[in-house]
Amino acid sequence: MPEFVQFLISGLTVGAVYALVALGFTLVYNASDVVNFAQGEFVMLGGMVTVFLTAAGVPLPLAAVLAVCVSVIVGLLLYWLAIEPARDASPVTLIIITIGASILLRGAAQILFDKQFHKLPSISGDTPVHLLGATVQPQSFWVLGGTAAIVILLYVFLERTVIGKAVLATAANRLAARLVGINTATVMALAFGGSAAIGAIAGILITPITLTSYDVGTMLALKGFAAAMLGGMGNPIGAVAGGLLLGLLEAFGVGYISSTYKDAFAFIVILLVLFAMPQGLFGRRTVERV
Amino acid sequence: MTILAAKDIGISFGGIKAIDGVSFEVAPGQILSIIGPNGAGKTTLFNIVSGVYNRDHGSVELDGEDVTGLPPDRLAARGLSRTFQNLQIFQRMTAAENVMVGRHLRERCNLLAELFRLPSVTRQNAETRDAALALLDEVGLRASADVAAGSLSYGACKRLEIARALAAEPRVLLLDEPAAGCNPVETEEIDELIRRVAAKGIAVVLVEHDMKLVMKISDRILVLNRGKPIADGAPREVRDNPAVLEAYLGKHGAREAARA
Amino acid sequence: MLQKIGHRYLTLIVLAAIVAVLPAIFPSSYYFRVASLVWVSALAAIGLNVLMGQAGFFGIGAYAVAIGPAHFGIPPWAALLIGCVISGVLAYLVGRPILRLKGHYLAIATLGLGVLVALVLTTESRWTGGPDGMPVAKLVLFGWRVSGSDTWYWITGGLLVLGTWLALNLNDTPTGRAFRALHDSEVAARVAGIDVARFKLQAFVIAAVYASVAGSALALMNGFINPDQAGFLHSVELVTMVVLGGLGSVVGSIVGAAVLITLPQVLTVFQEYEHLLLGFIIIVSMIFMRDGIVPTLSRALARRTQS
Numbered sequence: 001m002p003e004f005v006q007f008l009i010s011g012l013t014v015g016a017v018y019a020l021v022a023l024g025f026t027l028v029y030n031a032s033d034v035v036n037f038a039q040g041e042f043v044m045l046g047g048m049v050t051v052f053l054t055a056a057g058v059p060l061p062l063a064a065v066l067a068v069c070v071s072v073i074v075g076l077l078l079y080w081l082a083i084e085p086a087r088d089a090s091p092v093t094l095i096i097i098t099i100g101a102s103i104l105l106r107g108a109a110q111i112l113f114d115k116q117f118h119k120l121p122s123i124s125g126d127t128p129v130h131l132l133g134a135t136v137q138p139q140s141f142w143v144l145g146g147t148a149a150i151v152i153l154l155y156v157f158l159e160r161t162v163i164g165k166a167v168l169a170t171a172a173n174r175l176a177a178r179l180v181g182i183n184t185a186t187v188m189a190l191a192f193g194g195s196a197a198i199g200a201i202a203g204i205l206i207t208p209i210t211l212t213s214y215d216v217g218t219m220l221a222l223k224g225f226a227a228a229m230l231g232g233m234g235n236p237i238g239a240v241a242g243g244l245l246l247g248l249l250e251a252f253g254v255g256y257i258s259s260t261y262k263d264a265f266a267f268i269v270i271l272l273v274l275f276a277m278p279q280g281l282f283g284r285r286t287v288e289r290v
Numbered sequence: 291m292t293i294l295a296a297k298d299i300g301i302s303f304g305g306i307k308a309i310d311g312v313s314f315e316v317a318p319g320q321i322l323s324i325i326g327p328n329g330a331g332k333t334t335l336f337n338i339v340s341g342v343y344n345r346d347h348g349s350v351e352l353d354g355e356d357v358t359g360l361p362p363d364r365l366a367a368r369g370l371s372r373t374f375q376n377l378q379i380f381q382r383m384t385a386a387e388n389v390m391v392g393r394h395l396r397e398r399c400n401l402l403a404e405l406f407r408l409p410s411v412t413r414q415n416a417e418t419r420d421a422a423l424a425l426l427d428e429v430g431l432r433a434s435a436d437v438a439a440g441s442l443s444y445g446a447c448k449r450l451e452i453a454r455a456l457a458a459e460p461r462v463l464l465l466d467e468p469a470a471g472c473n474p475v476e477t478e479e480i481d482e483l484i485r486r487v488a489a490k491g492i493a494v495v496l497v498e499h500d501m502k503l504v505m506k507i508s509d510r511i512l513v514l515n516r517g518k519p520i521a522d523g524a525p526r527e528v529r530d531n532p533a534v535l536e537a538y539l540g541k542h543g544a545r546e547a548a549r550a
Numbered sequence: 551m552l553q554k555i556g557h558r559y560l561t562l563i564v565l566a567a568i569v570a571v572l573p574a575i576f577p578s579s580y581y582f583r584v585a586s587l588v589w590v591s592a593l594a595a596i597g598l599n600v601l602m603g604q605a606g607f608f609g610i611g612a613y614a615v616a617i618g619p620a621h622f623g624i625p626p627w628a629a630l631l632i633g634c635v636i637s638g639v640l641a642y643l644v645g646r647p648i649l650r651l652k653g654h655y656l657a658i659a660t661l662g663l664g665v666l667v668a669l670v671l672t673t674e675s676r677w678t679g680g681p682d683g684m685p686v687a688k689l690v691l692f693g694w695r696v697s698g699s700d701t702w703y704w705i706t707g708g709l710l711v712l713g714t715w716l717a718l719n720l721n722d723t724p725t726g727r728a729f730r731a732l733h734d735s736e737v738a739a740r741v742a743g744i745d746v747a748r749f750k751l752q753a754f755v756i757a758a759v760y761a762s763v764a765g766s767a768l769a770l771m772n773g774f775i776n777p778d779q780a781g782f783l784h785s786v787e788l789v790t791m792v793v794l795g796g797l798g799s800v801v802g803s804i805v806g807a808a809v810l811i812t813l814p815q816v817l818t819v820f821q822e823y824e825h826l827l828l829g830f831i832i833i834v835s836m837i838f839m840r841d842g843i844v845p846t847l848s849r850a851l852a853r854r855t856q857s
Contacts (some may be wrong), residue, residue: 035654048625082833088839091653096793097836099786104829111822219578222661229658264669265661275647310822342737378738380731391731395743397724401752404723405716418724458743513552 002133007255009131010250013209016147017043020202021224022231023241024156025197028099028235030171031184031191033091034083038100041105041194044073046203047212048109051118060121062136068200074105075196079189122208134148143205150198151240159235167191171234184269194250223266230270232283240279247271292351292460293318293493295372298350299338299429308334311347316493318461321484323496325503327538332497333375334465335514339495340372342364348411352462367395369461373451373468375497377400381440385431385450388439389422396421425453431485444474452483462493469500481507505529513537561801562715569707569799574699582699582816586771589706592807593713594764595791595802604761604788607637609671609780610763612686612769617677620630626689630766634759641758643752649750661785667781683776686769702771709767710804713760717800729753761788794835796842805843 021039028036049070053063082097089097122139129136158164170177170187178184203212210216227246231238246266255266272280291314299312309331316322324332330389337343339350341362352368362370372394380388397418403411426432429449434442439450447470448468455463468479481503488494498504504511504525511528513521515537521528528534569589576582594608611633618629648659672681679685689696709749720726728749731739740746769775778784789808795806813831818826839846 068719082837086837089836092793092797093836093840094677096790097833099790100832100836101828102829103825103832107823107827107829108827110825202842218783222665226658226662227653233654233833259672261669267666269671271648271659271666272652273664274655278655320669340741340763341740362737363738363743363745366741372741374738377734378741380734380738382734383727387727387730390742391739392742394724394728399728401725402680404720404725406718407723414724415722454738454742 003132003255005132006136009140011248011251012244013143013247014250015244016143017202017206017210017220017243018127018223018246019152019240019243020147020150020176020198021228022235022243023151024098024198025153025224025228026234026239027154027191027195027198029228030236031082031167032188033174034094034098035042035091036078036192037095037221037225038078038102038105038217039190039195039224040219041102041109042071042075042199043206043220044109044212044214044217045074045105045196046200047120047207047216047225048203048214050122050204051207051212052113054249060284064204067198067204070233071196071200072193075182075192076080078196079192083186083192084185097102101111102221106215106217113214117211117213118207118212120204120207137209138284139205139208141210146205146238150201154198154236156196162224163190164228167237172240176287196218202214204265219263226266226270229280232280238280238282269275293353294339294495295351296335296339297349299350299352300337301334301338301343301346304512306336308517309338309345312514312517313517314512314522316462316495318491318493319488320509321488321494321496321507322510322512323498323508324512324514325498325501325504326520328514330514330537331517332514333466334517335536336372336466336495336497340370341465342453342496344520361542366458367449367494368462369459370464371455371458371460371462372464373448373455375466375470376445377451379439379442379447379450381438383439383443384436385426386419386435387421387441388450389425389453389457391417392425392454393418395458409524422453422457426450428456428486429453432478445472447544449480450482452480456487460492462495463487464495464497466497469498469503515520559718562711562718563768565714565804566711569711573703579650579699582703582807584812586699586703586706587768588808588811589703589710590768590771591791591811592804593767593787594761595770595795595803595807596713596717596760598600604660604768604784605780605785606667607641607666607761608760608765608768608784609664609777609787610640611764611765612775613678613778614762615670615689615769616684616686616775620684622675623780626687626770627691630763633766633818634762637758637762641755645751645754649747649754650772654766661782665782665786666782668777668782671780672777678777681777683774686773686775687836688773689770696770705855706767706771709763712803715798721800723773725749735828739743790832794842796844796846799842799844802844809843 007259021043024038024039028039028050040144046067048069050060050063053066058066075263078101083094084149086094122137123142126137128136129138133232158168166177166182167187167190169182174184177187188272223246224243224268227242227243228239231240231242247270249265250262254262257265295315297313299309301309312323312331312335326332334343338345341360341364342463344359349356350363351357352370355368357365357368361493383391387492397414423432423435426435429452431446431453432468434446440448440544442450448471452465452468468484469480472480477500483505484494484496497505509526510523511521511525512519513528513531513534520533520537521531572585573582576585594604596808611630614633614636615626615629620623624632644663648663651659671678696702728739728744728831731742731744732749733744736746765779768779789839791806791807791810792803794809795801795804814824814828817827820827833845
């Protein structure tokens with residue numbers, strides 16, 4: 001039983017990061033139909049910028065806030081300089097652009113930072129907490145709590161504020177949104193900035209546990225993308241569910257089956273799910289209009 | 291001697307009944323037009339009959355055989371072809387190649403022979419191309435045979451789709467708004483083309499908004515409104531049918547038309 | 551008639567000419583190696599239909615020629631063919647369910663497949679040498695030990711020309727037209743009688759075999775192979791080549807491969823700024839030549855000759 005709880009908590013913790021990355025993907029995809037492969041780099045930036053700012057003497061809380069700001073600025077620049085100029089291009093072209101951006105950001109990180117692994121101090125110390133017989137790092141609670149807070153805030157924003165409704169409208173039908181006076185360019189910039197912030201916060205929260213380096217973005221993007229697909233592309237609830245599920249699959253797979261094929265479990269299950277449900281777990285079955 | 295029969299077709303999208311109990315029959319060489327105000331379900335009906343959508347209830351019979359739920363490619367093999375309201379041209383292929391694709395079912399596909407371009411492949415290609423050129427000639431696009439389809443005018447693309455549909459040598463041809471966006475001269479050409487096709491014994495089912503065309507060439511007309519059939523008969527009967535007038539013009543307009 | 555044949559094979563002739571003439575301007579064997587890399591990547595890219603997991607099959611082909619001789623004593627050329635068969639069969643088995651997916655779902659499924667292959671290759675270190683890879687025996691053909699970067703240049707160039715010839719042949723045939731049709735409008739292709747599932751599967755299997763051959767060639771050429779060749783990043787690289795060069799055209803794949811392979815080599819001059827510049831160039835190219843290099847240039851050329 002204690003093992004089970006152990007795997008459950010660690011799975012949910014990692015899953016929370018995947019969920020946030022997937023949420024970032026979903027936000028941008030809904031607003032602009034772009035799959036942003038640079039999403040993982042926002043997580044990297046959150047962790048790395050905080051690390052290097054604290055090393056330069058900036059107090060941790062301030063460094064974290066600044067890191068999020070840097071990430072948001074990068075997200076906005078990505079939108080304005082790389083996505084907006086190519087707005088009429090085909091989806092594949094846009095994906096390649098984001099891949100180019102991801103390479104660029106990684107390259108910049110290599111130069112500005114370094115190639116080492118880095119750690120951040122845990123927010124409330126490292127004394128393990130005992131829960132139902134399992135040993136849990138306190139940082140896990142911060143990760144889970146932070147994720148829950150972000151999801152709730154996002155929900156409130158989208159459903160209860162006017163700007164949030166504008167985002168939803170743009171996601172549903174961009175042309176119609178423009179016709180009713182919504183500034184879709186602003187909405188898209190908001191989506192990019194928002195997803196950058198979400199990614200950065202995820203990075204800051206998880207670095208005390210999993211460390212960070214200039215190239216953590218790649219695998220995270222891939223898994224976050226997979227999680228978003230698993231939950232059904234474009235569905236925020238699906239993204240969070242997909243991310244958590246992915247984390248749990250990995251943890252239980254590693255724990256009960258074998259640790260060598262850790263990354264494989266996730267992909268095998270995703271493939272199987274997609275074979276059975278081509279629209280993902282919560283995806284809407286769309287009918288093609290001809 | 292019915293070649294295509296749709297019986298009691300029904301389909302819902304979400305909570306909306308897009309089609310509710312529509313039936314029709316066509317005989318070889320007959321021209322049936324399906325008309326109705328926008329949103330009446332005409333294209334949806336086409337999509338069901340041509341296997342693009344799956345209906346909730348009802349059946350489709352082709353030459354006596356139940357073909358309900360068969361995918362479009364199997365229907366094509368049994369002699370049913372269609373064109374699309376929103377053009378589905380192969381943009382990056384030439385006009386001739388578009389029509390050649392239409393002849394796919396008449397061609398033999400042998401991957402190995404094709405990879406090495408054996409003489410049999412070249413010979414078959416030439417035959418297919420000749421057939422395609424003849425069809426392009428019939429729809430008046432012979433001159434644009436080797437032009438990329440994406441650069442043709444809208445009216446030309448409409449005729450190209452018809453040529454592609456005819457390439458499969460169908461027994462039934464479904465035309466979804468073939469004259470949409472065409473000027474009077476082009477519409478006249480489409481009119482003659484449709485008559486020629488029907489004269490060959492092909493059953494033609496037409497969705498159209500151009501009333502002059504519809505009245506001129508149809509043997510029978512089916513009128514849909516909000517997914518339900520409201521009239522079915524010869525052009526003259528349908529034209530004077532008060533329910534039809536009401537559907538198109540509203541109660542007030544219908545009264546005006548009755549007095550006119 | 552003659553003019554039409556000329557037009558279809560123009561690409562092939564130009565390519566063959568380039569392959570034949572290029573060595574004359576190569577100052578050192580290093581250039582032969584880079585060019586061979588381009589030929590190999592282009593071969594893998596030609597088969598691509600914007601499925602994203604081709605690197606998995608690339609890896610299978612590469613490891614087949616490594617494992618076959620090392621663990622089973624099979625001669626490398628036979629191992630190459632076995633690699634093709636394994637890739638083809640795997641593609642056939644996995645293809646049916648995978649190809650029912652659309653768009654992004656298809657992309658992640660094929661990517662996931664590639665990642666799974668890479669994982670197996672990394673983990674089964676008894677057979678594959680694990681994450682550090684394993685050496686590959688030299689190719690021996692009729693008693694002749696194939697080695698030397700210039701020899702490999704001709705072999706890979708020859709393979710590319712052959713692969714291009716086959717692909718170009720296929721273009722103007724019922725199968726080729728079916729492929730192109732279902733790319734432009736799946737529903738119209740269906741309505742014309744094309745069994746879309748069957749042809750997608752065929753295209754998938756062909757692409758897998760192309761990638762496998764390319765992978766085998768690379769492994770034999772390098773004398774060494776590691777699991778990165780089958781990994782996610784390599785898949786992404788291959789797709790980028792195709793999109794950069796121009797989707798749906800054989801020439802596009804070759805140009806894309808040429809650009810994406812030689813560019814980093816050129817950029818190593820800038821040392822640490824290599825990735826930064828690479829990413830930047832990709833972004834800018836895609837913004838200004840959004841359909842790919844080849845279509846954009848050929849349109850510009852067409853406009854120039856018209857006026």
